Amino acid sequence: MNGLLDLALDSKSTPEIKTALLSSVGEFADQFTLALVQRGQQNPQLNSIALQSAILVGSDKSDGSTYHVLQGISELPTGVQQTVLRGLGEGLSRRGTTLRALITSEKAPDNLADNLAVLFTSAEAIAKDSKAALPNRISAMQLLAFSHTSSTPQVLQTLLTPQTPQTIQLQVVQTLGAINSGDLSEGLLLRWKGYSPLVRREVIDVLLQSTNNAETILASIEAGVIQRVEIERDKKQLLLQHPNKAIQSRSQKLFGNEANTDRAAVVQAHQSVLELSGRPTQGREVFRKKCSLCHQAGDLGTQVAPNLASVKNKSAADLLISILDPNREAQPNFNVYTVITLQGKVLTGIIASETATSITLKRAEGKQDVVLRSNIDELISSGVSLMPVGLEKELSKQDLADVIAFIKQSKELK
Numbered sequence: 001m002n003g004l005l006d007l008a009l010d011s012k013s014t015p016e017i018k019t020a021l022l023s024s025v026g027e028f029a030d031q032f033t034l035a036l037v038q039r040g041q042q043n044p045q046l047n048s049i050a051l052q053s054a055i056l057v058g059s060d061k062s063d064g065s066t067y068h069v070l071q072g073i074s075e076l077p078t079g080v081q082q083t084v085l086r087g088l089g090e091g092l093s094r095r096g097t098t099l100r101a102l103i104t105s106e107k108a109p110d111n112l113a114d115n116l117a118v119l120f121t122s123a124e125a126i127a128k129d130s131k132a133a134l135p136n137r138i139s140a141m142q143l144l145a146f147s148h149t150s151s152t153p154q155v156l157q158t159l160l161t162p163q164t165p166q167t168i169q170l171q172v173v174q175t176l177g178a179i180n181s182g183d184l185s186e187g188l189l190l191r192w193k194g195y196s197p198l199v200r201r202e203v204i205d206v207l208l209q210s211t212n213n214a215e216t217i218l219a220s221i222e223a224g225v226i227q228r229v230e231i232e233r234d235k236k237q238l239l240l241q242h243p244n245k246a247i248q249s250r251s252q253k254l255f256g257n258e259a260n261t262d263r264a265a266v267v268q269a270h271q272s273v274l275e276l277s278g279r280p281t282q283g284r285e286v287f288r289k290k291c292s293l294c295h296q297a298g299d300l301g302t303q304v305a306p307n308l309a310s311v312k313n314k315s316a317a318d319l320l321i322s323i324l325d326p327n328r329e330a331q332p333n334f335n336v337y338t339v340i341t342l343q344g345k346v347l348t349g350i351i352a353s354e355t356a357t358s359i360t361l362k363r364a365e366g367k368q369d370v371v372l373r374s375n376i377d378e379l380i381s382s383g384v385s386l387m388p389v390g391l392e393k394e395l396s397k398q399d400l401a402d403v404i405a406f407i408k409q410s411k412e413l414k
Helices: 002-009 015-039 046-059 063-072 078-094 099-103 112-127 134-144 151-157 166-179 184-189 197-207 211-222 233-240 245-255 263-269 271-275 280-290 316-324 397-409
Strands: 335-341 346-354 358-362 368-372 376-385
Touching: 002 015, 002 046, 015 046, 015 063, 015 078, 046 063, 046 078, 063 078, 063 099, 063 112, 078 099, 078 112, 078 134, 078 368, 099 112, 112 134, 112 151, 134 151, 134 166, 151 166, 166 184, 166 197, 184 197, 184 211, 197 211, 197 233, 211 233, 211 245, 233 245, 263 271, 263 316, 271 316, 271 397, 280 397, 316 397, 335 358, 335 368, 346 368
Parallel strands: none
Antiparallel strands: 335 346, 335 376, 346 358, 358 368
């Protein structure tokens, strides 16, 4: 094992070498992880390799491996503990359980819950400390995603205010989603009117991962608590394509008439766009608002959907069709898939990668979910593109001409 540890902590080891050595530790991943963090506490290479090693441990179907590591990190520096806990939590989530479930289980070693509660309580204090450095607060909240203490959701919910920086609010929503307490939807939607558009998007993204919470979203729209226009078009598409038929039906009543289903007619009605003079500068702003969640141009946006460099040489007429009728020539590998886990969690996105044991889904903003095949109940293709239909409801003809001009002139499209 010493040779593997040397390679893991060697700055000259390539990512390929580290991947290969991690694949060789197998059933000894827990022992390897503990030896790694003991030896490499001052090594700058430690965090990335320790995180991946801990993910392996958490992914192992044997809870004993995770308990072994949890007991072995109690005396390590807080930063190392946080890295290992995040890795364990990610691994456990891939196989459909949580760190909280293991910590509170009757099988858990004595004093484990009490020892970790000290760490989580400290993280709560950092998270709510407005004077603490922003990266430290974010790190603390990421750690709290695995907290088993009853105080954590309440502490986090107090940060969902207009006075709290948006970055913190976004992380709070993600952390509350990971904790997934019984009152998640109620707690998040209670403050809906005080959220910025980005925070609202994050709230909907988190709630859509549960059928019950998706129903709560629809009920809130029907009751007027949430306005239909406040739900972004790609999220409406997810609701309209939801694997639950009842949710599909309710969504159809709410959103079904918002986009013309005859996309060819829509394209024909917008042919005058091709006669307008496009303005690339204004088109960049349209791209930022409507396209950058899934496309990238230079340092603007996130690469999720097809590479725009492959379409920039298309004619303006072809680009107009791609925008208004995205499913006409959609590449099959960019169709949306839904994974329903054995625990009922609903995850959507394009299949970014597959291995013999797992599937990785990627969605808007580059967010990823890795699911072990052994934890998949259903895998369903929606048959539609990740790009939503109906953008003509939100973009003027000049907007369309501008964004097409931006795409065609950009030298930095990816």
